[in-house]
């Protein structure tokens with residue numbers, strides 16, 4: 001059913017000046033799925049997720065999120081977007097950052113305070129609520145950015161390399177939480193990653209290479225297409241010029 005397609009891209013191109021960065025990307029992501037976007041550095045992952053988040057516009061083609069043509073201002077309250085570089089106020093404490101972003105989403109007072117406690121506990125930062133951001137490590141900043149993206153309980157989460165700089169134990173707990181959000185709260189999650197074992201947490205995978213979507217499907221489908229029993233090998237095949245319809 002069309003309404004259950006949470007993200008739909010039709011023939012999307014994006015160019016910067018004379019450089020075409022995305023080439024004719026079409027794909028559909030159903031509701032309540034975790035979709036991973038994999039691809040080498042510079043393949044266009046960030047450019048693609050920015051179009052879906054409505055931060056940037058396609059040069060050609062259309063992007064629909066939850067049936068709405070993007071970009072669209074009203075959709076911001078339904079999306080959680082975690083950028084690749086942390087957009088945090090360094091001189092402020094984590095708490096003040098959370099209050100600032102929470103208020104942008106229309107949260108206030110006690111409900112905001114309660115939600116802040118919840119999301120900080122999810123990312124294991126409760127003890128560091130009052131620390132200034134310049135005292136945070138890179139991994140702590142990533143976790144705080146993730147907490148901020150979850151503040152307003154969005155039904156679509158778009159995470160650009162959320163686990164960079166995060167140790168394996170915490171990475172595991174973050175993935176556990178993402179899986180819980182998807183299965184129990186019905187959140188649809190789009191995540192870019194370089195980390196191959198994160199692909200195993202995804203229901204769907206898209207492989208990007210030089211701005212082309214070279215393969216899209218479930219991990220099982222992609223392994224079958226690549227005639228391989230590992231996602232890593234499938235990535236090497238599709239990430240190096242293989243093609244899948």
Ligand SMILES: Nc1ncnc2c1ncn2[C@@H]1O[C@H](COP(=O)(O)OP(=O)(O)OP(=O)(O)O)[C@@H](O)[C@H]1O
Nearest residue numbers: 016019021039040041042043044045046047048084
């Ligand atoms: N605003 C911009 N202006 C000009 N070129 C850009 C812009 N944004 C991205 N690009 C170019 O688009 C290409 C794809 O970049 P993008 O950041 O989407 O790749 P990526 O797959 O996310 O890379 P990484 O894994 O290193 O983050 C690169 O060649 C980059 O230089």
